[in-house]
Amino acid sequence: MTAELVCFEPKCRARYAITEVIYNCPRCGGLLEADYPGWQPEAALKKTWRERRLSNAALDQSGVWRYREAVPFLDRYEQVVTLREGNTPLLEAARAAAWAGLERLTFKHQGFNPTGSFKDNGMTCGVAQALRLGRPRVACVSTGNTSASMAAYASAAGLQAIVFIPHGNISFGKLAQALEYGARTLQVEANFDQILALVRVLAERLGIYLLNSINPFRIEGQKTIIVEMLDQRDWNPPDWIVLPGGNLGNTSAFGKALRELRQWGLIQKTPRLAVIQAEGAAPFYELWRSRERAALCAVGHPETLATAIKIGNPVSWPKALFEVVSSGGVVEKASEQEIADAKAQIGLCGIGCEPASAATLAGIRKLRAAGVIAAGDDVVAVLTGNLLKDPDYIYGYHTDGLTAPGGEKLRSTYGNRPEVAPNDPDRIAALLE
Numbered sequence: 001m002t003a004e005l006v007c008f009e010p011k012c013r014a015r016y017a018i019t020e021v022i023y024n025c026p027r028c029g030g031l032l033e034a035d036y037p038g039w040q041p042e043a044a045l046k047k048t049w050r051e052r053r054l055s056n057a058a059l060d061q062s063g064v065w066r067y068r069e070a071v072p073f074l075d076r077y078e079q080v081v082t083l084r085e086g087n088t089p090l091l092e093a094a095r096a097a098a099w100a101g102l103e104r105l106t107f108k109h110q111g112f113n114p115t116g117s118f119k120d121n122g123m124t125c126g127v128a129q130a131l132r133l134g135r136p137r138v139a140c141v142s143t144g145n146t147s148a149s150m151a152a153y154a155s156a157a158g159l160q161a162i163v164f165i166p167h168g169n170i171s172f173g174k175l176a177q178a179l180e181y182g183a184r185t186l187q188v189e190a191n192f193d194q195i196l197a198l199v200r201v202l203a204e205r206l207g208i209y210l211l212n213s214i215n216p217f218r219i220e221g222q223k224t225i226i227v228e229m230l231d232q233r234d235w236n237p238p239d240w241i242v243l244p245g246g247n248l249g250n251t252s253a254f255g256k257a258l259r260e261l262r263q264w265g266l267i268q269k270t271p272r273l274a275v276i277q278a279e280g281a282a283p284f285y286e287l288w289r290s291r292e293r294a295a296l297c298a299v300g301h302p303e304t305l306a307t308a309i310k311i312g313n314p315v316s317w318p319k320a321l322f323e324v325v326s327s328g329g330v331v332e333k334a335s336e337q338e339i340a341d342a343k344a345q346i347g348l349c350g351i352g353c354e355p356a357s358a359a360t361l362a363g364i365r366k367l368r369a370a371g372v373i374a375a376g377d378d379v380v381a382v383l384t385g386n387l388l389k390d391p392d393y394i395y396g397y398h399t400d401g402l403t404a405p406g407g408e409k410l411r412s413t414y415g416n417r418p419e420v421a422p423n424d425p426d427r428i429a430a431l432l433e
């Protein structure tokens, strides 16, 4: 089995050894992806994957490494560190479906991961590659979830984690995770896009291995979200897969997974990808709407309360654009109010998620209203992060205390205010009657 890195640019397609420490093509600057020339699955692969669910071996218990034949970039697995990532459920959500105008809706909830977000799927692979390359230090810039995940996996693997975050602009839950997992945490007074540029220079200068989603091995791991979802659906692809778009690594990963599964003959139909951005941080949506779709125009000051996707210059846009087009997909945007209300609806299903994840349901509702998605379509929306990631936002919403970045006060449409009760059974009984 050969694994190589290949430049994503169609005009270049230069190839490099899988062990080269590069994040962009040295020849043309394009994005890189892992490629497995000539790889073909064995006939019984789906059965093998299913049977591994019964195994007690660490590798088989991981919802990433159980599908290792779909991410075959390692030559040995002894060094893999797993926290049993993946293994996330598909949850039916009748109430959210009705709210959005669908007959049925299923959430693939990545918030059930060990550190509470989909980043764990990618991070176990990124850290495995860092170990293979013998890099003792790893770094990332993050809106919070990548840093939480990297901190956990680096510590579990005995590596030093260095986390760069936009000062004052990530949720407290995520910052707390990075601290607790033992990462060196630098709060930089700049936004995500500015810090990414800074970290790339520093990684080069200090020989630190970069674990942002520009790292092709993170993308490999995130592919397994799709593989696992299809395995859970007995290999019956949905019509749509809906996900939020920030730095667009996940969109790239999902598209690559679908392309490869189809090429390997494991699925016969490709679901359409629908990527939803927050209105104040929607450069990919603008690119999608432009006539030429030639180059992404960065948003200088991205703004959204969904801080996970507060990104104005998404690095993976060329990959993401290719994947959305290839899947016959669409890009939509949602306002702060739409995201907040959608999030409350997901909560009322007993499911819950963090704000960025709720962009999915907000987007579905708009795409349904516009007739792009039909009422009877089979839709899977990926909830990217756990409800407990950002409790301040939730309390604000339910108590009429959320203000959008532009200063507009958000309505607490489905608010559920806590009540103060006296220490008196009669009066409490009266309240509850």
Ligand code: F0G
Binding pocket: 117, 119, 141, 142, 143, 144, 145, 146, 147, 213, 244, 245, 246, 247, 248, 249, 250, 251, 308, 309, 354, 356, 357, 384, 385
């Ligand atoms: N949802 C959540 C909860 C996220 O944390 C992110 C990205 C996204 C969606 C968007 O995914 O970047 O692949 O398009 N969070 C990154 C971070 C940027 O640093 O944690 P994307």
